[in-house]
Amino acid sequence: xxxxxxxxxxxxxxxxxxxxxxxxxxxxxxxxxxxxxxxxxxxxxxxxxxxxxxxxxxxxxxxxxxxxxxxxxxxxxxxxxxxxxxxxxxxxxxxxxxxxxxxxxxxxxxxxxxxxxxxxxxxxxxxxxxxxxxxxxxxxxxxxxxxxxxxxxxxxxxxxxxxxxxxxxxxxxxxxxxxxxxxxxxxxxxxxxxxxxxxxxxxxxxxxxxxxxxxxxxxxxxxxxxxxxxxxxxxxxxxxxxxxxxxxxxxxxxxxxxxxxxxxxxxxxxxxxxxxxxxxxxxxxxxxxxxxxxxxxxxxxxxxxxxxxxxxxxxxxxxxxxxxxxxxxxxxxxxxxxxxxxxxxxxxxxxxxxxxxxxxxxxxxxxxxxxxxxxxxxxxxxxxxxxxxxxxxx
Amino acid sequence: xxxxxxxxxxxxxxxxxxxxxxxxxxxxxxxxxxxxxxxxxxxxxxxxxxxxxxxxxxxxxxxxxxxxxxxxxxxxxxxxxxxxxxxxxxxxxxxxxxxxxxxxxxxxxxxxxxxxxxxxxxxxxxxxxxxxxxxxxxxxxxxxxxxxxxxxxxxxxxxxxxxxxxxxxxxxxxxxxxxxxxxxxxxxxxxxxxxxxxxxxxxxxxxxxxxxxxxxxxxxxxxxxxxxxxxxxxxxxxxxxxxxxxxxxxxxxxxx
Numbered sequence: 001x002x003x004x005x006x007x008x009x010x011x012x013x014x015x016x017x018x019x020x021x022x023x024x025x026x027x028x029x030x031x032x033x034x035x036x037x038x039x040x041x042x043x044x045x046x047x048x049x050x051x052x053x054x055x056x057x058x059x060x061x062x063x064x065x066x067x068x069x070x071x072x073x074x075x076x077x078x079x080x081x082x083x084x085x086x087x088x089x090x091x092x093x094x095x096x097x098x099x100x101x102x103x104x105x106x107x108x109x110x111x112x113x114x115x116x117x118x119x120x121x122x123x124x125x126x127x128x129x130x131x132x133x134x135x136x137x138x139x140x141x142x143x144x145x146x147x148x149x150x151x152x153x154x155x156x157x158x159x160x161x162x163x164x165x166x167x168x169x170x171x172x173x174x175x176x177x178x179x180x181x182x183x184x185x186x187x188x189x190x191x192x193x194x195x196x197x198x199x200x201x202x203x204x205x206x207x208x209x210x211x212x213x214x215x216x217x218x219x220x221x222x223x224x225x226x227x228x229x230x231x232x233x234x235x236x237x238x239x240x241x242x243x244x245x246x247x248x249x250x251x252x253x254x255x256x257x258x259x260x261x262x263x264x265x266x267x268x269x270x271x272x273x274x275x276x277x278x279x280x281x282x283x284x285x286x287x288x289x290x291x292x293x294x295x296x297x298x299x300x301x302x303x304x305x306x307x308x309x310x311x312x313x314x315x316x317x318x319x320x321x322x323x324x325x326x327x328x329x330x331x332x333x334x335x336x337x338x339x340x341x342x343x344x345x346x347x348x349x350x351x352x353x354x355x356x357x358x359x360x361x362x363x364x365x366x367x368x369x370x371x372x373x374x375x376x377x378x379x380x381x382x383x384x385x386x387x388x389x390x391x392x393x394x
Numbered sequence: 395x396x397x398x399x400x401x402x403x404x405x406x407x408x409x410x411x412x413x414x415x416x417x418x419x420x421x422x423x424x425x426x427x428x429x430x431x432x433x434x435x436x437x438x439x440x441x442x443x444x445x446x447x448x449x450x451x452x453x454x455x456x457x458x459x460x461x462x463x464x465x466x467x468x469x470x471x472x473x474x475x476x477x478x479x480x481x482x483x484x485x486x487x488x489x490x491x492x493x494x495x496x497x498x499x500x501x502x503x504x505x506x507x508x509x510x511x512x513x514x515x516x517x518x519x520x521x522x523x524x525x526x527x528x529x530x531x532x533x534x535x536x537x538x539x540x541x542x543x544x545x546x547x548x549x550x551x552x553x554x555x556x557x558x559x560x561x562x563x564x565x566x567x568x569x570x571x572x573x574x575x576x577x578x579x580x581x582x583x584x585x586x587x588x589x590x591x592x593x594x595x596x597x598x599x600x601x602x603x604x605x606x607x608x609x610x611x612x613x614x615x616x617x618x619x620x621x622x623x624x625x626x627x628x629x630x631x632x633x634x635x636x637x638x639x640x641x642x643x644x645x646x647x648x649x650x
Binding site: 004012013014015018019165172173176177178274276277278279284288289290291292 | 450458491493517541564569
């Protein structure tokens with residue numbers, strides 16, 4: 001394991017034009033990571049602004065219904081802006097400030113990371129530009145308006161397939177035009193080093209809290225933690241402080257879309273293979289010539305052809321396992337959790353709920369599962385209604 | 395040592411870039427011949443990639459057109475083999491790392507050597523990661539061409555001392571594409587490169603007019619023109635070779 005890699009995965013595969021700035025970021029992060037003032041300021045923001053710690057909620061109804069393992073939900077959906085994305089964004093935006101940057105840019109798929117970034121920019125007085133695939137700006141028009149309301153400029157990306165991967169391409173291109181006053185706030189545990197490490201560290205607060213909370217509530221560790229995986233930020237955050245607890249299974253749920261035997265999925269680990277893209281060596285969905293495949297999921301947040309390098313590593317050493325979950329299974333879980341617990345989960349998080357539903361009944365009653373409920377589902381209501389054949393206006 | 399040095403033997407070098415398979419492989423081949431006839435000293439052949447993050451819109455679109463026309467690396471190797479039956483002009487590939495990894499590093503560079511490729515430019519393989527390929531580029535005598543950017547600063551020496559083929563100096567910030575003005579202090583960059591290595595250097599990114607070509611060729615050993623040529627290809631399609639000939643001739647004359 002080198003400083004920039006997890007096993008063979010990770011690295012810094014980016015144009016020379018960005019290397020100096022990436023090195024600056026590496027240095028700055030090293031410096032502020034252990035800087036008391038920075039950490040105090042960040043912790044204060046997480047507590048007073050984002051609303052941390054997030055609850056670890058015992059899902060009594062779901063547990064009784066499934067008649068197996070006890071189910072807990074780590075309620076990242078209750079954070080300000082409605083998802084785990086704010087954990088990372090507050091960290092990186094604050095880092096941008098400490099580095100003397102005036103402007104932050106970010107990619108977004110569903111708009112959750114974009115909204116979180118625009119929020120942090122508004123709070124910390126930074127200029128903000130968001131890159132979002134044209135397709136996604138149409139699918140998630142409400143979030144586009146939210147970002148604009150928060151003072152951000154939203155650029156609809158019309159290149160390539162006009163979705164998340166193209167938004168990342170465009171944000172990188174923009175960054176290579178202007179690094180002096182600008183930091184790219186990457187939304188997931190992906191991209192060139194040091195982003196996968198930075199984002200994981202900022203998201204690891206999820207498992208730091210969850211581990212303490214479950215020990216306090218149950219006096220023991222869970223048998224499994226489950227989280228959805230696109231790029232993999234909420235799952236990496238959920239896994240991180242359990243990695244050394246060898247008896248805790250780490251389970252990531254990838255988007256199987258219409259099924260892994262179709263070409264409409266985003267299941268990188270299940271169907272992809274090793275590649276180098278977006279600055280990292282990892283696992284990607286690609287064709288026989290090494291062209292990155294267009295991917296699909298009902299969930300815009302999981303609609304990405306790759307996965308963060310640390311996940312690729314955890315998979316390679318078999319410390320974590322990755323399970324494909326279809327649109328249909330996720331939608332069922334979305335409805336199930338709404339009905340059973342009165343909690344409408346993000347369609348992304350519903351992928352994790354779906355797998356918990358499958359395995360919980362087969363587990364003993366003294367076992368525990370923690371599901372990372374990475375976001376709330378208000379944003380998905382219209383598209384799930386449409387999936388079920390009902391057209392409603394947002 | 396590859397044949398790249400020959401491109402710099404007859405005064406300032408004019409380096410022409412085109413995306414293979416835009417609009418089709420046959421036109422690419424004919425355009426290479428025409429560009430050589432017009433005075434180009436080296437041809438950069440772009441192997442199209444779905445997500446070329448260092449490219450501006452003009453070359454991005456050429457990549458899309460080329461992929462849509464069914465271009466793949468196998469067809470491009472065949473084309474190079476064909477070109478080599480008639481021409482000995484130095485040829486380098488420009489592509490991203492993923493298609494090469496996918497082909498297999500050893501197989502890819504072995505094939506490059508077989509068909510007569512002299513060098514390769516990989517925009518997403520910076521100095522830090524060059525060990526990824528070093529073993530194979532050396533074994534098969536393919537020059538891995540390094541890029542230096544306006545932001546490279548203290549990295550310049552480190553990069554230049556290992557330079558093979560030629561040093562690709564990126565004229566300005568951002569991605570490829572024609573620019574009206576280029577304000578980077580390129581003279582000091584070239585000076586530092588020359589202090590460190592005897593490998594020639596050429597300036598690229600944004601160059602499209604004869605005036606720019608003239609100015610930047612005086613600062614270095616050659617100029618690289620991509621987007622301006624690709625624009626001609628986009629406009630004239632299969633009829634491009636004669637228009638590229640006229641353009642290259644005019645540009646080459648401007649740097650003589």
